[in-house]
Amino acid sequence: MKDTARTESFINELRHSNNLLDLFQKKGFSLEKFSRQLTGSTDDVGILLVGSVAEGYATTSSDIDLLVLSYISRDEVDLNNSIRIESGKSLETLVYLDGVEINVEVVLREDYDDIAKSLDKIAADAALGRGMTKMPMIDNYSLRFLHRLRTGIVVEGEAVIDEFRNDFRVQSLPLYLAIKRIILARESLEDAKSSDPAVFGLVEFICRDIVEHACLALAAARGFTSQSRRFVLNWIDQLSGEEQQLALFHGLRRQLIESRALEPTAKPELVRRTEGLYVEVLRVLQEDYTMRRILDQIFANISYAE
Numbered sequence: 239m240k241d242t243a244r245t246e247s248f249i250n251e252l253r254h255s256n257n258l259l260d261l262f263q264k265k266g267f268s269l270e271k272f273s274r275q276l277t278g279s280t281d282d283v284g285i286l287l288v289g290s291v292a293e294g295y296a297t298t299s300s301d302i303d304l305l306v307l308s309y310i311s312r313d314e315v316d317l318n319n320s321i322r323i324e325s326g327k328s329l330e331t332l333v334y335l336d337g338v339e340i341n342v343e344v345v346l347r348e349d350y351d352d353i354a355k356s357l358d359k360i361a362a363d364a365a366l367g368r369g370m371t372k373m374p375m376i377d378n379y380s381l382r383f384l385h386r387l388r389t390g391i392v393v394e395g396e397a398v399i400d401e402f403r404n405d406f407r408v409q410s411l412p413l414y415l416a417i418k419r420i421i422l423a424r425e426s427l428e429d430a431k432s433s434d435p436a437v438f439g440l441v442e443f444i445c446r447d448i449v450e451h452a453c454l455a456l457a458a459a460r461g462f463t464s465q466s467r468r469f470v471l472n473w474i475d476q477l478s479g480e481e482q483q484l485a486l487f488h489g490l491r492r493q494l495i496e497s498r499a500l501e502p503t504a505k506p507e508l509v510r511r512t513e514g515l516y517v518e519v520l521r522v523l524q525e526d527y528t529m530r531r532i533l534d535q536i537f538a539n540i541s542y543a544e
Contacts, residue, residue: 241337242298248338249296258287258393267335269394272342273306283308284398286390289341293389293464295472302340304393305386307402309347328383345383347405353380354405361410364528373418373536378465384411385463412458415465416523417532419455423448423516424537430509435502442505445512446497452519453490456483459523471495486518 248265255261262269273283289303290296327349333340347354356374376384388408392399430444450467457463457470460481464470471494474487481487493515500508524530 240334240339244337245300245302245339246298248302249291249298249300252287252291252302258391259285262393265335265338267333267340269304272333273394282310282398284395284402285393286386286399287393288343288386288390290469292386292391293469295469302338303386304340304342305383305390306342306344307347307387307395307398308344309398311348312346327380343383343386345387345402347402350380350383350406353384354407357384357407357410357414360414361407364410364413364532367531373414373421375418376414381415381465384408385465388463411463412461413529413532415458415463416455416529417536419451419458420516420520420523420533421536423451423455423519426451427513427516430512435505439499441508442497442500445508446494448512448516449490449493449497452516453487453494456487456490456519456522459526459529467494483522486515486522490515490519 251261252258259269269285273285284307286292286305286307287303288305290300291302327345329344329346331342331344333342353376356376360374362368384406387399387402387406388411390399426444426448430441430448433441433444435441453474454465454470457473460483462470462473464473471491474491477484477487493512520533524533
């Protein structure tokens, strides 16, 4: 059973530890032994501390999230003695350590080969200035993995982690997310303009969707790649006055959390206001030459997403 006091204590220790591997060992959870049981070897495994603890947003109800990376095949993974959860293409298992819940996500390189190829092509096209008319729509589970791979704190197996980060071109993730989210915002804006204002809550729901896409696009352009609404709102709260787009971020945040049902006559104004935020975010994104070139190429084609 989860113990919030022990969880809070462990999170504080993790935040201040200079040797995470040793800290887990002292708590009675040998990551090396766990990895060996999981894969048969510790040589081909990388381990990252990820999630709310790694990103600084943990609460007493948080889990401890670990990401285990390996190049072994799925047939070689042994989770028979653990609680097993299928999460997208990943495998997850729960470990309870003296009242602390540890969630371990296992990612095998072979399961994400298509994602690696897509990101490799995007990075190459962007670097070489090649034409780009379509964007792969990577699912949210895979985006969570990529964000965690990019930002996680190394616990063990730095060489494997570096290889994974290179395979998946994590340096291009902010570019991909900014473009993907602004494309989705544009799609939703067309839906909002054509929706019947008499349908209760429909226009409001779509406008909130637009604002969330635009907010995540702008955050990605600033290097923040989590797709969690809670995390991005926390991140905006922590922005300093030096952020050039601080007012725009706050405007997006305000509309995102203040959405409410409106009378049909008030909905056209909501759409106009939402479109104004979308246009402002798009303008900021287009200040980057590479992003402007890619967006111009994509928006010039009718079939701009797949």
